[in-house]
Amino acid sequence: MSSSTRNPFSMTCCLRALLEDVGFTGRSLRMVATRPRMLPLYQQTRAFTVTPRRMQNEDDDVDTGPQTITAKYKKLRERDGPEEEFELPPGARVVPASPSYFTGNSAFFDSWFTLKDLLYKYQTLPTVLPSEVPRTAWRTLPDFRSMAGGVVQASKYKKVRAVLQRLNRIQPDLMPEEVKAVLDTYKRPDFAAMQRRRPKVIDRFGRARAAGRRKTSNAEAYLVEGSGGCYVNGKPLFEMFPRLVDRESILWPLKVTNRVDRYNVWASSRGGGISGQAGAITLAVTKALLTHEPLLKPVLRRAGVITRDPRTVERKKHGKLKARDMPAWVAR
């Protein structure tokens, strides 16, 4: 009866109770009594009006028939005090507010169909090429979820974004106000702020801070005018990187600009291996150096230290031993 106790009103529950001669336990009856009942009376009692034929024929079981249960139920109701029934005004109908009510996710579907309607209405307006559309950032999925107020799958939001992109492609001079207003609600509110780059500054201690990455390593470097000291994670450089190549790589941006003995580097690195960390620190040092002396950029570009190295470990694929390694071919 574990599943049927969940809804004591259900027909199956009542029938089972009658057939198995289990009867309602006190607990489930109390559940009946305390459940907020807002349905009209005829719907509540409907469940009790069905009696299996077997029960009707047996004389001694008549007492435990539907009348008894209804009577018991009534008694409990009276004990708990009569609950106030909600009465609809005459001529009133209770209907769902949203046409997408029965999808169970009306918030999402309403916004989806408003967008679709807009698209159908204005799809004949001329568009510009996707490359000519001003850069726009749409709300992120969690953001959209909180806006729509429901559960939205990522795949569905992808479709929404496709529609938004298409609407955004309408010729800007011909863009109707209606569309503009809707698109604005989907734009990321902080996008303009995001696009504005924070100016790089040297702090009150004369330090320039920058971060760098390579492979899976992250590094952060502080550059101060000084006499050529270099510490990584609190250790001197040669202790941290025994290989000459790594040490050279770290100091390379300073070396090509002839500034090894004019700055002190204090760096910290996390993640990845030794060469990765060295590369990450290189990038961090470069960026920090650019904060001090922005005019060095062409020199550093030529030295090849400004660009972040995008190469990382390729993922392993199924059916292969590594990323591309095939299992050995075996003759049958």
Added chain:
Amino acid sequence: MIPRRVVARSSQSSKLISRYTLCLRQHRSISTEISPGSSNPATPKGPLIVDFEEQVKLAASESPRPSIIPQAQTQTQTPGRPLTKLEEYQRLKAAKHASDQIGGILEDHYKPHELITNPPSPRDITLELLLASGAHLGHATALWNPGNQRFIFGIRQGIHLISLDVIAAHLRRAAKVVHGVSKNGGIIIFVGTRDGQERAVVEAAKRTKGYHVTERWVPGTITNKDQLLGDQKLRVLNHLDQEIRLTEQQKLQLKKKLAATGKKDIDKLQVEDTVQLPFGYGAVRPDLVVCLNPLENKTMLQECAQYRIPTIGIIDTDVDPTCVTYPIPANDDSLRSVQLIVGVLGKAGQEGRLARYEAEADRAEELERRQKRLEESKRIQEEATTTAQAHKDAEQAASESRQRELERESLISYR
């Protein structure tokens, strides 16, 4: 009796010939002639060579069609200034509008969007329309469900063909059902979960002010409604689909009730202007479900059957016709046929809704009339009583005066 449109083939051949020659003449000469039968006002008069400025003026002088083009701000035309994008587009549209009637006249051809934007009403169902929509095409004979025997007309090229008059009859019956449910203010859901059906389904729901499901039917939407739909909003509407407003007195009553239960200050309480459902009212169930693809929605139909909710479904030759209450035997694989059917049903629902509004307006009028009559009769009665009273008073006064006179006379005579 199924109405059939009289086809051109059966009309007098002389007419055809004259039209044919007219068409030929159109192609030969550079000027267009308006065919005498055509009543289209947009048919341009004058030479075929389009004078652009003239056409733009002509288009501007005509009553404007409802347009999606944004209206231009009237700018002073400086001669050297290049056209803005907006002006360019407007000119393009005007030229198109002016010239799109030039050339041959296409009559009664299929415009795909019209099934969505302006579907035929149940009265317009003809066998020709159903045939043209491919509603009669069933499935390969091997796939058939023998329950459909009575709907099937025959076999052609290995597929079953559904009898067109059966389709029309069943479609009309279903339309009547939708009309009736809509007229009585029932909740109708349109369910079409196949690709491409979305727009037609949503439009039909919009017409009926019903509900739509265009993606997977969540099992339990009917049988476990409070869990799945419980947190969505419900409204209390009258028969005109307006929210019911509370009078000041009712508001005060409600406030008193709330104050009694919540032990709050009555003056600080605020209640809505309209009737609101109490918290935990629960979800609602539909009164009618229209299903466009019963094969994929077995669960939904089963739930409906469990709760005795009538269903309407498109039954192709491979579907069990007993799975819905009101089957419409038709092709459910062609978008055109499906759009036609759901369009007709949507239109029927719209008509039912309008009929409800009308009936409600009539009822209100009748009530008002009755009220007036009642007041009138009351007034007449009152008037009658007052006049009667006046008469009585006058009579009494007269009799009294007479009495007095008599008395006086008698007094005089005594003297």
